[in-house]
Amino acid sequence: xxxxxxxxxxxxxxxxxxxxxxxxxxxxxxxxxxxxxxxxxxxxxxxxxxxxxxxxxxxxxxxxxxxxxxxxxxxxxxxxxxxxxxxxxxxxxxxxxxxxxxxxxxxxxxxxxxxxxxxxxxxxxxxxxxxxxxxxxxxxxxxxxxxxxxxxxxxxxxxxxxxxxxxxxxxxxxxxxxxxxxxxxxxxxxxxxxxxxxxxxxxxxxxxxxxxxxxxxxxxxxxxxxxxxxxxxxxxxxxxxxxxxxxxxxxxxxxxxxxxxxxxxxxxxxxxxxxxxxxxxxxxxxxxxxxxxxxxxxxxxxxxxxxxxxxxxxxxxxxxxxxxxxxxxxxxxxxxxxxxxxxxxxxxxxxxxxxxxxxxxxx
Amino acid sequence: xxxxxxxxxxxxxxxxxxxxxxxxxxxxxxxxxxxxxxxxxxxxxxxxxxxxxxxxxxxxxxxxxxxxxxxxxxxxxxxxxxxxxxxxxxxxxxxxxxxxxxxxxxxxxxxxxxxxxxxxxxxxxxxxxxxxxxxxxxxxxxxxxxxxxxxxxxxxxxxxxxxxxxxxxxxxxxxxxxxxxxxxxxxxxxxxxxxxxxxxxxxxxxxxxxxxxxxxxxxxxxxxxxxxxxxxxxxxxxxxxxxxxxxxxxxxxxxxxxxxxxxxxxxxxxxxxxxxxxxxxxxxxxxxxxxxxxxxxxxxxxxxxxxxxxxxxxxxxxxxxxxxxxxxxxxxxxxxxxxxxxxxxxxxxxxxxxxxxxxxxxxxxxxxxxxxxxxxxxxxxxxxxxxxxxxxxxxxxxx
Numbered sequence: 001x002x003x004x005x006x007x008x009x010x011x012x013x014x015x016x017x018x019x020x021x022x023x024x025x026x027x028x029x030x031x032x033x034x035x036x037x038x039x040x041x042x043x044x045x046x047x048x049x050x051x052x053x054x055x056x057x058x059x060x061x062x063x064x065x066x067x068x069x070x071x072x073x074x075x076x077x078x079x080x081x082x083x084x085x086x087x088x089x090x091x092x093x094x095x096x097x098x099x100x101x102x103x104x105x106x107x108x109x110x111x112x113x114x115x116x117x118x119x120x121x122x123x124x125x126x127x128x129x130x131x132x133x134x135x136x137x138x139x140x141x142x143x144x145x146x147x148x149x150x151x152x153x154x155x156x157x158x159x160x161x162x163x164x165x166x167x168x169x170x171x172x173x174x175x176x177x178x179x180x181x182x183x184x185x186x187x188x189x190x191x192x193x194x195x196x197x198x199x200x201x202x203x204x205x206x207x208x209x210x211x212x213x214x215x216x217x218x219x220x221x222x223x224x225x226x227x228x229x230x231x232x233x234x235x236x237x238x239x240x241x242x243x244x245x246x247x248x249x250x251x252x253x254x255x256x257x258x259x260x261x262x263x264x265x266x267x268x269x270x271x272x273x274x275x276x277x278x279x280x281x282x283x284x285x286x287x288x289x290x291x292x293x294x295x296x297x298x299x300x301x302x303x304x305x306x307x308x309x310x311x312x313x314x315x316x317x318x319x320x321x322x323x324x325x326x327x328x329x330x331x332x333x334x335x336x337x338x339x340x341x342x343x344x345x346x347x348x349x350x351x352x353x354x355x356x357x358x359x360x361x362x363x
Numbered sequence: 364x365x366x367x368x369x370x371x372x373x374x375x376x377x378x379x380x381x382x383x384x385x386x387x388x389x390x391x392x393x394x395x396x397x398x399x400x401x402x403x404x405x406x407x408x409x410x411x412x413x414x415x416x417x418x419x420x421x422x423x424x425x426x427x428x429x430x431x432x433x434x435x436x437x438x439x440x441x442x443x444x445x446x447x448x449x450x451x452x453x454x455x456x457x458x459x460x461x462x463x464x465x466x467x468x469x470x471x472x473x474x475x476x477x478x479x480x481x482x483x484x485x486x487x488x489x490x491x492x493x494x495x496x497x498x499x500x501x502x503x504x505x506x507x508x509x510x511x512x513x514x515x516x517x518x519x520x521x522x523x524x525x526x527x528x529x530x531x532x533x534x535x536x537x538x539x540x541x542x543x544x545x546x547x548x549x550x551x552x553x554x555x556x557x558x559x560x561x562x563x564x565x566x567x568x569x570x571x572x573x574x575x576x577x578x579x580x581x582x583x584x585x586x587x588x589x590x591x592x593x594x595x596x597x598x599x600x601x602x603x604x605x606x607x608x609x610x611x612x613x614x615x616x617x618x619x620x621x622x623x624x625x626x627x628x629x630x631x632x633x634x635x636x637x638x639x640x641x642x643x644x645x646x647x648x649x650x651x652x653x654x655x656x657x658x659x660x661x662x663x664x665x666x667x668x669x670x671x672x673x674x675x676x677x678x679x680x681x682x683x684x685x686x687x688x689x690x691x692x693x694x695x696x697x698x699x700x701x702x703x704x705x706x707x708x709x710x711x712x713x714x715x716x717x718x719x720x721x722x723x724x725x726x727x728x729x730x731x732x733x734x735x736x737x738x739x740x741x742x743x744x745x746x747x748x749x750x751x752x753x754x755x756x757x758x759x760x761x762x
Binding site: 003092096100102103105108109111112113115116119120121123124125128129130131132133134135137138139141142145146147148149150151152153154155156158162165166169170172173175190193194197198244246247248250251252350351352353354 | 367407408409410462464470473474475478481482484485489492495499500502504505506508509512513514515516517518519520521522523529533536537539540542556557560561562563564565566616617618619620621622623624631632635639747748749750751
């Protein structure tokens with residue numbers, strides 16, 4: 001069965017800004033619109049906050065009154081993807097697949113606050129119902145009127161890849177004609193605490209994704225959605241997701257990773273995962289990383305996928321990542337070089353030892 | 364929509380309050396027994412003691428019970444997986460040579476169930492990260508794949524109470540697409556204070572044993588457990604001489620897009636999920652021998668679901684088994700799919716324990732006592748928070 005899917009629209013909101021133009025700017029090396037401190041949390045761990053103010057362009061403010069951050073991010077990403085695709089009518093032939101690493105973590109902790117402060121009998125029903133992992137996808141479907149299948153996935157670092165797998169299969173089997181597939185994660189003070197305990201204070205030099213012996217990751221947050229349809233075929237030029245493969249790093253053969261594409265590695269400054277990329281990727285492969293643009297969070301692969309669409313449309317490589325990289329190990333194309341004809345591969349490894357490879361090209 | 368080829372169910376594992384495995388649970392349900400109790404693993408400050416269907420420690424293999432590095436949810440999933448693989452005749456070495464996907468549903472297994480950690484953090488302390496690290500290790504699909512050293516796709520479905528049903532439907536599509544050669548599909552969840560407080564706060568929890576579809580129903584009882592199905596392509600199962608216990612013939616899902624916790628009053632999404640499931644199975648409503656209903660015993664769920672069942676399947680017997688297991692959330696769809704297969708095998712369904720008085724608002728009544736059923740096809744359906752609805756059509760297997 002062919003499970004190929006064409007990308008019709010992109011919606012992104014991250015620390016670099018909101019929308020396709022901001023994403024293009026980030027890929028071209030433009031200064032980020034926000035950096036350093038998370039305005040929402042006051043946390044200085046280095047997370048670049050995502051701004052959801054433009055959500056009011058799409059949804060009545062009244063409907064957003066009690067909506068938490070992760071639902072706002074989700075609806076914003078999906079709305080932007082629909083607008084980018086020029087889709088005005090949403091119906092039952094559209095599905096939603098939403099990936100999230102930690103789900104509505106802020107709301108979950110808010111629910112804990114409700115009974116820690118006032119006793120079990122005073123637990124907040126509103127916070128509880130919004131703390132369930134599929135609440136963002138449900139809010140998205142409710143506000144945008146998407147009545148097709150609705151799926152939420154939580155698989156940490158390979159969440160977004162797993163979501164792409166299912167979204168492409170839905171299209172291939174004819175379950176839907178369109179899928180909004182995306183990844184969303186939020187940052188907050190408790191995550192910041194865990195981050196500092198696990199990884200120490202942020203590296204003042206910033207993220208150096210391919211300096212693999214150094215822990216330089218910085219947390220991020222945001223929402224990235226793609227609107228997928230079945231490929232039109234024929235002579236139309238379109239960006240296509242060819243396949244999603246998943247497996248375990250341990251035991252994977254070198255042949256599992258193609259050497260004829262630009263590989264966008266999920267390497268985001270985490271030393272722990274760096275060895276897996278070194279193990280999997282054929283020596284001398286053309287690689288780049290983009291995580292320094294949006295920070296480190298489980299579903300950042302959704303941003304890599306959105307960026308890959310723009311790169312494939314433009315046919316050029318992005319600015320290489322900051323920091324040193326072993327020239328014997330990696331080939332980092334300079335900005336503006338032609339992309340390999342075979343296209344792009346997105347490679348992400350997880351802390352649990354899985355990898356996910358998504359192959360994309362332009363027809 | 365294409366009509367997909369079926370997936371063979373070659374093994375089933377199940378652990379829940381009704382029994383340590385599927386056979387024990389079916390025997391227990393046939394006898395009509397149940398004994399929900401107030402929770403024993405955690406204390407609560409509620410003035411009423413809402414009963415739950417906990418899994419006794421004695422049901423959990425000793426080596427897994429001692430694996431406190433993993434959430435209990437994950438240990439349930441591993442226990443059910445072991446049973447399922449043994450039932451399917453797969454040994455560990457042979458399995459490692461295949462491409463094996465793991466698709467499991469959960470609710471608690473993906474949530475930040477870190478109350479003690481958070482209390483200390485709130486109080487200005489520097490809590491140890493053990494609870495966080497346990498959470499990170501315990502993602503159900505990743506943990507099962509890792510513990511068994513499997514190689515293939517992993518997906519933890521977090522669609523609230525339809526997660527287990529969705530996971531089975533998705534895993535079947537993986538097989539059809541060649542994403543893997545064997546799929547372990549199901550769901551797992553454990554009881555915990557956070558969820559317990561949450562459901563009580565919504566005022567949909569009964570302080571007595573639950574009464575699905577009964578006129579006097581007041582709400583659900585929470586439960587816990589896991590079920591895992593081994594799915595294979597029918598030709599692959601036949602080639603290795605495996606018995607096919609049942610087949611996944613169809614799957615459908617749709618979203619109400621209506622409300623976070625209440626079903627659409629007319630069951631809009633549920634009707635569409637049923638329609639898709641029947642269409643993909645290539646059957647008509649009249650072909651369905653029985654339905655294992657979601658039947659949580661909440662007023663809203665049973666009213667909407669009962670009306671839809673009455674409209675779409677007026678002659679088809681249905682049962683809610685949640686009176687025996689409690690509502691096991693992300694595991695429920697998988698446990699009930701396992702029960703559905705077992706009922707197809709025996710040709711009978713248990714009675715809906717707790718049901719005694721028909722609700723005139725529903726116009727449909729579940730089987731109140733064990734019932735002989737005729738036919739080769741059955742349905743298990745799930746409704747969920749977020750307006751998700753998921754339906755599996757299951758067909759009789761080799762025997």
